[in-house]
Amino acid sequence: MIRSRSLAAVTALGVTALALAGCVARTDVASGDALEVSSTDTSCDVSASAATSGTLAFDVTNSSSQISEFYLLAEDGLRIVGEVENIAPGASRTLTVVAQPGDYFTLCKPGMVGEGVGRAGFSVTGDAVAATGDDSEQKQQAVDLYAAFVKDQVEQLVPAVDEFVAAYETGDDETARTLFPTTRAFYERIEPVAESLGDLDPRIDYREVDAVAEGLDWTGFHRIEKDLWVPAQDALNADGETPAWQDWQPSTPEERAAFGDQLVADVATLNEYVHSDEFTTALTDQGIAGISNGAIGLLDEVATGKITGEEDWWSGTDLWDFAANVEGSKMAFSLVEDFAVAQGDEGKALADEIDAGYAELDEALAAHGSLADGFVNYRELTDDDKRQLTDLINALAEPLSKLTSTILE
Numbered sequence: 001m002i003r004s005r006s007l008a009a010v011t012a013l014g015v016t017a018l019a020l021a022g023c024v025a026r027t028d029v030a031s032g033d034a035l036e037v038s039s040t041d042t043s044c045d046v047s048a049s050a051a052t053s054g055t056l057a058f059d060v061t062n063s064s065s066q067i068s069e070f071y072l073l074a075e076d077g078l079r080i081v082g083e084v085e086n087i088a089p090g091a092s093r094t095l096t097v098v099a100q101p102g103d104y105f106t107l108c109k110p111g112m113v114g115e116g117v118g119r120a121g122f123s124v125t126g127d128a129v130a131a132t133g134d135d136s137e138q139k140q141q142a143v144d145l146y147a148a149f150v151k152d153q154v155e156q157l158v159p160a161v162d163e164f165v166a167a168y169e170t171g172d173d174e175t176a177r178t179l180f181p182t183t184r185a186f187y188e189r190i191e192p193v194a195e196s197l198g199d200l201d202p203r204i205d206y207r208e209v210d211a212v213a214e215g216l217d218w219t220g221f222h223r224i225e226k227d228l229w230v231p232a233q234d235a236l237n238a239d240g241e242t243p244a245w246q247d248w249q250p251s252t253p254e255e256r257a258a259f260g261d262q263l264v265a266d267v268a269t270l271n272e273y274v275h276s277d278e279f280t281t282a283l284t285d286q287g288i289a290g291i292s293n294g295a296i297g298l299l300d301e302v303a304t305g306k307i308t309g310e311e312d313w314w315s316g317t318d319l320w321d322f323a324a325n326v327e328g329s330k331m332a333f334s335l336v337e338d339f340a341v342a343q344g345d346e347g348k349a350l351a352d353e354i355d356a357g358y359a360e361l362d363e364a365l366a367a368h369g370s371l372a373d374g375f376v377n378y379r380e381l382t383d384d385d386k387r388q389l390t391d392l393i394n395a396l397a398e399p400l401s402k403l404t405s406t407i408l409e
Contacts, residue, residue, distance in 0.1 A: 044119070147274075154186070180228065184320060189324050197270070200269060302329075
């Protein structure tokens with residue numbers, strides 16, 4: 001497929017349902033009952049591991065040698081409920097959240113890169129807290145939380161790509177093959193952000209057939225993929241017609257270094273963008289409609305690329321991309337779900353139908369593996385397996401297509 005790279009695709013996926021919490025990073029919150037957080041290079045110590053629902057303040061002191069961040073994550077360890085960033089060494093900032101009952105995780109990220117340190121469970125007990133603030137505040141909160149999620153995913157993508165490229169460039173193909181699908185998951189969750197930046201997504205993630213069709217130099221993940229999974233003599237390219245070995249030569253060490261270094265540089269460019277004012281402005285301009293449209297767009301990515309087995313043509317790791325796209329789409333929906341429910345019985349019925357569709361799709365995917373433990377090679381799926389996944393995607397796409405118009409009513 002030839003991917004669209006419209007600006008509307010920027011706000012692609014969300015990070016948590018508004019029912020979980022409201023948050024605002026502040027420096028002037030009264031700290032009498034605040035939870036104390038100590039962020040170091042190797043730890044993230046919180047003064048308590050439990051609290052009662054309501055307004056919570058986390059006073060974060062950065063004792064590390066680097067600029068740091070503090071996160072409150074939802075029970076799945078992926079969705080962000082609240083975060084405070086850019087805490088300079090020796091400085092303190094406060095994260096204030098309206099926390100609903102549930103299980104969470106706390107986490108610090110010295111250097112604002114990687115998966116962070118000191119991840120620990122945090123529980124909130126008590127009664128549910130009514131949402132406060134006007135509609136515009138709630139919508140801006142959704143945008144802010146989405147921005148935090150994107151930054152977190154790209155910050156984890158950066159070191160993952162570094163490790164993957166290092167294995168590829170040194171000829172450790174076995175390690176590189178293992179890292180290929182897990183590294184791509186970070187990118188697949190936030191792919192529409194790169195798609196909005198001109199030729200950045202083509203450089204990072206175009207398949208060979210896409211690059212040829214647009215007359216572009218073929219680089220990025222899939223160029224490296226073809227080196228790691230040398231095509232069989234009888235294999236065809238993704239166009240289904242051209243022999244895979246036609247005019248194909250494995251990359252030399254020098255070429256590997258060039259392809260690897262280019263991928264590292266392009267991901268660094270993506271990281272710079274998501275930490276820029278330009279990114280913040282783009283998200284704000286698109287608002288919750290952009291997030292909702294992103295949920296739809298990510299499911300379309302599955303329907304037009306992953307379900308056909310064309311995305312990871314050489315490796316057969318399409319189900320990793322499939323699952324990451326679905327995660328992104330589901331989180332985008334969770335972020336705007338409350339706005340649909342607020343429209344009355346029809347909105348609630350639509351939200352319930354979408355929820356059920358995601359649950360059925362998750363269950364079907366789980367029969368073939370998981371992002372944590374790995375999936376079967378796509379070529380091991382039977383025609384019935386593929387038909388089931390296709391039917392579930394189509395069934396979910398129908399109500400999801402009504403989401404944007406519903407939340408804007």
